[in-house]
Amino acid sequence: LQDKLDKALHNISGRGKITEINVAETVKEIRRALVDADVNYKVAKDLTKRVQDKAIGENVLTSLTPGQLMTKIVHDELVDLMGGSQEGVNLSGKPTVILIAGLQGSGKTTFSGKLANYLKQKRSKKPLLVACDIYRPAAIDQLKVLGTQINIPVYTEEENKNPVAIAENAINYAKSNGFDTIIVDTAGRLAIDEQMMNEIKSVHQTIKPTETLFVVDSMTGQDAVNTAKAFNDTLNFDGVVLTKLDGDTRGGAALTIRSVVEKPIKFISTGEKMEALDLFYPERMADRILGMGDVVSLVERAQEQFDEEEAKKLHKKIAKNEFGFDDFLKQINQIKKMGNMKDLMGMIPGVGKAIKDVDINDDAFKHIEAIIHSMTPEERRRPSIINMPRKQRIAKGSGRKLEDVNALMKQFDQMGKMMKMMQGPQGKQMMQMMSK
Numbered sequence: 001l002q003d004k005l006d007k008a009l010h011n012i013s014g015r016g017k018i019t020e021i022n023v024a025e026t027v028k029e030i031r032r033a034l035v036d037a038d039v040n041y042k043v044a045k046d047l048t049k050r051v052q053d054k055a056i057g058e059n060v061l062t063s064l065t066p067g068q069l070m071t072k073i074v075h076d077e078l079v080d081l082m083g084g085s086q087e088g089v090n091l092s093g094k095p096t097v098i099l100i101a102g103l104q105g106s107g108k109t110t111f112s113g114k115l116a117n118y119l120k121q122k123r124s125k126k127p128l129l130v131a132c133d134i135y136r137p138a139a140i141d142q143l144k145v146l147g148t149q150i151n152i153p154v155y156t157e158e159e160n161k162n163p164v165a166i167a168e169n170a171i172n173y174a175k176s177n178g179f180d181t182i183i184v185d186t187a188g189r190l191a192i193d194e195q196m197m198n199e200i201k202s203v204h205q206t207i208k209p210t211e212t213l214f215v216v217d218s219m220t221g222q223d224a225v226n227t228a229k230a231f232n233d234t235l236n237f238d239g240v241v242l243t244k245l246d247g248d249t250r251g252g253a254a255l256t257i258r259s260v261v262e263k264p265i266k267f268i269s270t271g272e273k274m275e276a277l278d279l280f281y282p283e284r285m286a287d288r289i290l291g292m293g294d295v296v297s298l299v300e301r302a303q304e305q306f307d308e309e310e311a312k313k314l315h316k317k318i319a320k321n322e323f324g325f326d327d328f329l330k331q332i333n334q335i336k337k338m339g340n341m342k343d344l345m346g347m348i349p350g351v352g353k354a355i356k357d358v359d360i361n362d363d364a365f366k367h368i369e370a371i372i373h374s375m376t377p378e379e380r381r382r383p384s385i386i387n388m389p390r391k392q393r394i395a396k397g398s399g400r401k402l403e404d405v406n407a408l409m410k411q412f413d414q415m416g417k418m419m420k421m422m423q424g425p426q427g428k429q430m431m432q433m434m435s436k
C-alpha cells in the first residue's frame with residue numbers, strides 16, 4: 001500500500017505545472033545527445049532552442065506522456081531541419097546528365113555504380129557510366145569492374161587526359177547509342193584544393209548537368225561540413241549523397257550539412273555492395289539520430305526527477321497541514337488529464353472509498369470544481385474557516401445543495417487526515433499491519 005500511495009502521489013503530483021527550468025534542463029540533455037550523435041554544436045543549439053520554445057508553448061511536461069511528446073517535438077524539428085520530405089533525383093534531362101563530385105575516397109565511384117544500378121532496376125533507365133578520373137588508372141578499372149558486375153556499359157578514354165573532353169564525348173556517344181542517363185564519375189583529392197575545384201568547375205560549366213550530386217563520407221564528421229560548403233560554393237550542387245552510413249556511423253552530419261548548405265540529401269550509401277543504396281528520408285534519419293542519443297530515456301529521467309520534487313513538496317504541505325482546496329483542485333485537474341480515472345482515484349486513500357460506487361464521469365468533477373471555485377482564496381487555503389454561513393454562500397454560488405458542500409468538506413477532511421497518517425510513523429505501522 002505504501003507503494004500504492006507513493007505511486008498515487010507520484011502520479012498525481014508529477015503532472016503538475018512545469019517550470020521553464022525543467023524544460024531547460026531536459027533540453028540541455030537533448031542537446032548533449034545530439035552533439036554526441038555528431039550534430040554540429042551550433043546546429044544543435046539552435047534546434048534545441050526551438051524545441052524549448054515549443055515545449056513550453058505546448059506544456060509538454062504536464063501532458064500525459066511528456067517523454068513521448070518531447071521526443072515528438074525533437075523528432076519533428078529534426079525532420080524539418082533535414083528538409084521535411086524525400087527529394088528524388090532530377091531525371092528530366094534529354095538525356096539526363098548526372099555529375100558526381102566529392103573528395104577522394106568519399107565513395108564517388110562506388111556511388112556512381114550504385115546509382116546506375118538503381119536507375120536501371122527501379123526507374124527503368126538506360127544509364128551509361130563515364131570514367132573521368134584521369135589521375136588514377138585504377139579508378140577507371142574500378143568503374144569498369146563495377147559496370148560489369150551490374151551489367152551497365154562504362155565509357156572510357158584511357159589515353160585522354162582532359163576530363164572536360166571525355167565528358168563531352170561521352171554525352172555525344174550516349175545520344176547516338178540510345179542511353180538516356182549519363183553518370184559522370186570524377187576525380188577527387190584528399191583535401192579541397194584549387195586544381196580539383198577548377199577542374200570540376202570546368203566540367204560542370206561545359207556539360208551543364210541536369211543534376212550535380214556531392215558525395216560525402218559521413219564518417220568525417222565536422223570536416224564533411226566544410227567540404228560540403230566548399231563544393232557548394234564552387235558548383236552550387238543540387239543534392240548530397242551521404243556515404244558509409246552503415247554500421248554504427250551516426251547520422252548527425254546529415255543534419256549539419258543540410259542546415260549549412262541548404263541542399264537536400266538525396267541518397268544514403270550503406271555498404272560496399274551495389275544494392276546498398278537508399279533514398280534519403282528525413283523521418284528515418286530523425287529516428288536514427290534520436291535512437292543514438294536515446295532522447296526518450298533522457299526526457300523520462302528528467303521527468304522522474306521532477307516528479308520526485310513535486311511529490312516531496314506535496315508531502316511537506318500535508319505534513320504542515322497546508323494542503324488546501326487549491327491543491328485538491330490541482331489534483332483533480334491532473335487526474336482528469338490522466339484518464340482511466342477510477343483506477344487512479346482508487347489509489348488515493350479516502351478518495352478511493354468515497355467514489356467507489358460513483359459512476360465517474362466529468363460531471364462528478366464538475367460539481368466538485370464548481371464548489372471549490374465558489375470558495376475565496378482564503379477559504380481554499382484554510383478550509384477550517386469555512387463555517388455555516390460560508391458554506392451556505394458557497395452552495396448558492398456554485399448552484400449545489402448545502403449537503404453537497406458538506407460532503408465535499410468531509411471528503412476533503414478525510415483525505416487530508418488519511419494522507420497525513422500515511423506519512424507518519426503510525427502510517428508506516430498501519431501499512432505493515434495491512435500488508436500482513
Ligand code: GDP
Binds near residue numbers: 102107244276
Ligand atoms: P572515390 O574515391 O570517391 O571514388 O571513393 P570509392 O568509391 O573508391 O570508395 C572509397 C572506399 O570506400 C572504397 O573502399 C569503397 O568500397 C568504400 N565505400 C564506398 N561507399 C561505401 C559505403 O557506403 N559503405 C562502406 N562501408 N564503404 C564504402
Ligand code: MG
Binds near residue numbers: 108109110133139186
Ligand atoms: Mg573514384
